[in-house]
Amino acid sequence: MMRGTGKGTDTSKGTSKGKSKSKGSRRDEIVGIxxxxxxxxxxxxxxxxxxxxxxxxxPMALYAHVDGKEGLLDELHGRVLGELPVLDRDLxxxxxxRAGARAVRASIRSHxxxxxxxxxRPAMGQTAIRVVEELYxxxxxxxxxxxxxxxxxxxxxxxxxxxxVSEGGGRFSPGRLSTRxxxxxxxxxxxxxxxxxxxxxxxxVDWDAEFEADLxxxxxxxxxxx
Amino acid sequence: MMRGTGKGTDTSKGTSKGKSKSKGSRRDEIVGIxxxxxxxxxxxxxxxxxxxxxxxxxPMALYAHVDGKEGLLDELHGRVLGELPVLDRDLxxxxxxRAGARAVRASIRSHxxxxxxxxxRPAMGQTAIRVVEELYxxxxxxxxxxxxxxxxxxxxxxxxxxxxVSEGGGRFSPGRLSTRxxxxxxxxxxxxxxxxxxxxxxxxVDWDAEFEADLxxxxxxxxxxx
DNA sequence: ACCTGAACACCGTTCAAGT
DNA sequence: ACCTGAACACCGTTCAAGT
Numbered sequence: 001m002m003r004g005t006g007k008g009t010d011t012s013k014g015t016s017k018g019k020s021k022s023k024g025s026r027r028d029e030i031v032g033i034x035x036x037x038x039x040x041x042x043x044x045x046x047x048x049x050x051x052x053x054x055x056x057x058x059p060m061a062l063y064a065h066v067d068g069k070e071g072l073l074d075e076l077h078g079r080v081l082g083e084l085p086v087l088d089r090d091l092x093x094x095x096x097x098r099a100g101a102r103a104v105r106a107s108i109r110s111h112x113x114x115x116x117x118x119x120x121r122p123a124m125g126q127t128a129i130r131v132v133e134e135l136y137x138x139x140x141x142x143x144x145x146x147x148x149x150x151x152x153x154x155x156x157x158x159x160x161x162x163x164x165v166s167e168g169g170g171r172f173s174p175g176r177l178s179t180r181x182x183x184x185x186x187x188x189x190x191x192x193x194x195x196x197x198x199x200x201x202x203x204x205v206d207w208d209a210e211f212e213a214d215l216x217x218x219x220x221x222x223x224x225x226x
Numbered sequence: 227m228m229r230g231t232g233k234g235t236d237t238s239k240g241t242s243k244g245k246s247k248s249k250g251s252r253r254d255e256i257v258g259i260x261x262x263x264x265x266x267x268x269x270x271x272x273x274x275x276x277x278x279x280x281x282x283x284x285p286m287a288l289y290a291h292v293d294g295k296e297g298l299l300d301e302l303h304g305r306v307l308g309e310l311p312v313l314d315r316d317l318x319x320x321x322x323x324r325a326g327a328r329a330v331r332a333s334i335r336s337h338x339x340x341x342x343x344x345x346x347r348p349a350m351g352q353t354a355i356r357v358v359e360e361l362y363x364x365x366x367x368x369x370x371x372x373x374x375x376x377x378x379x380x381x382x383x384x385x386x387x388x389x390x391v392s393e394g395g396g397r398f399s400p401g402r403l404s405t406r407x408x409x410x411x412x413x414x415x416x417x418x419x420x421x422x423x424x425x426x427x428x429x430x431v432d433w434d435a436e437f438e439a440d441l442x443x444x445x446x447x448x449x450x451x452x
Numbered sequence: 453a454c455c456t457g458a459a460c461a462c463c464g465t466t467c468a469a470g471t
Numbered sequence: 472a473c474c475t476g477a478a479c480a481c482c483g484t485t486c487a488a489g490t
Contacts, residue, residue: 283456284455284456286457287455290453290455291454
């Protein structure tokens with residue numbers, strides 16, 4: 001396991017734009033409280049003032065440790081994938097891929113609020129880039145030709161992140177509507193295909209099973225790229 | 227083409243929770259201005275006060291036509307996929323799927339701000355449910371067994387929406403970092419696989435070509451489900 | 453039916469000042 | 472190095488009142 005995004009490790013105080021500020025422990029505390037707020041009450045409940053109040057400090061005190069609200073959200077974004085297992089390179093590539101995908105899904109499910117940031121920010125953090133490094137390695141191990149590795153990594157990640165964020169963020173809820181509700185929200189229009197499939201559509205979805213089935217499909221797609 | 231989500235069509239003043247309010251034209255104007263703000267300045271620039279100011283009216287005047295900020299965002303969400311072509315049923319299923327996917331991508335690209343709402347809200351609007359109806363029909367035409375139609379529709383949609391929202395929302399930008407930048411943001415850690423792939427990773431990405439290639443992969447996956 | 457005005461409880465962020 | 476206090480320009484939403 002590699003835990004966190006590197007507490008004392010990050011000696012560069014200006015990773016890209018300059019203003020990272022302070023050395024770590026106080027900033028980690030701020031980001032930790034922000035993550036708690038996001039986990040418990042959603043991303044919109046994350047405010048400088050609410051964080052400051054929980055720390056027993058003035059809102060302005062935060063600005064010495066964090067690059068404003070936007071910088072704080074960047075930090076939150078970086079931490080969604082902040083605790084991922086290193087993959088066992090002795091396993092077959094597809095087993096490594098399953099393990100990595102399950103870990104990413106679990107991490108996103110435990111931070112549904114912050115995970116919404118994934119689609120509105122570039123995947124540029126330390127952890128994110130290491131995850132991509134691992135995925136590239138697995139793709140090559142699977143026999144994907146070098147010129148196609150980047151696209152297939154993006155295809156796999158897009159599905160994986162899309163699935164997990166949909167689960168936690170709300171796109172997949174409320175599971176499925178009943179046939180009656182569907183008819184109503186369609187404005188009374190006929191939905192003949194829905195009605196023909198009612199037997200299947202009215203069952204509750206087993207999201208764990210769906211994730212595993214999708215995962216096997218995506219693995220088959222990578223296997224076929226050889 | 228079916229345009230809009232139904233101006234005078236929506237006679238039910240309470241689709242699910244009661245407070246839709248007013249008959250249409252004024253609400254359409256409000257939502258239109260909100261969409262302009264989201265398109266031009268991002269989702270966070272959408273505020274009741276900014277909309278009211280553009281309309282030359284008091285913020286409170288909006289509450290007669292729209293169910294608060296949250297209701298307004300629901301409306302915006304519903305309109306992202308609000309102008310989609312009806313598919314030509316005489317075409318082969320895979321051609322229908324290509325046409326539908328390209329239309330969805332185009333619609334999301336023209337509303338990148340509002341498209342971020344896709345992953346945090348259930349896909350329950352009128353248009354959304356009609357799109358799903360079309361996708362179900364195409365899946366059946368492709369020979370997907372009835373018990374597997376819903377999962378495969380979600381798998382396809384998750385990729386499609388994930389790709390398009392990533393493009394417009396920022397996950398895919400700034401394209402790819404240079405090898406040097408990658409090394410820096412990884413905290414100085416070695417990225418041997420990245421470096422081995424540098425020849426490919428340092429090229430700019432052709433997103434249109436990538437979308438088409440992914441689309442063919444997803445179609446192959448559906449074809450394989452027979 | 454549609455809109456206003458005042459008010460309330462919030463935001464993020466600046467600046468100068470304190471220790 | 473770290474924090475405060477006052478101030479500024481914003482938010483969404485309530486309520487009672489106007490026409």
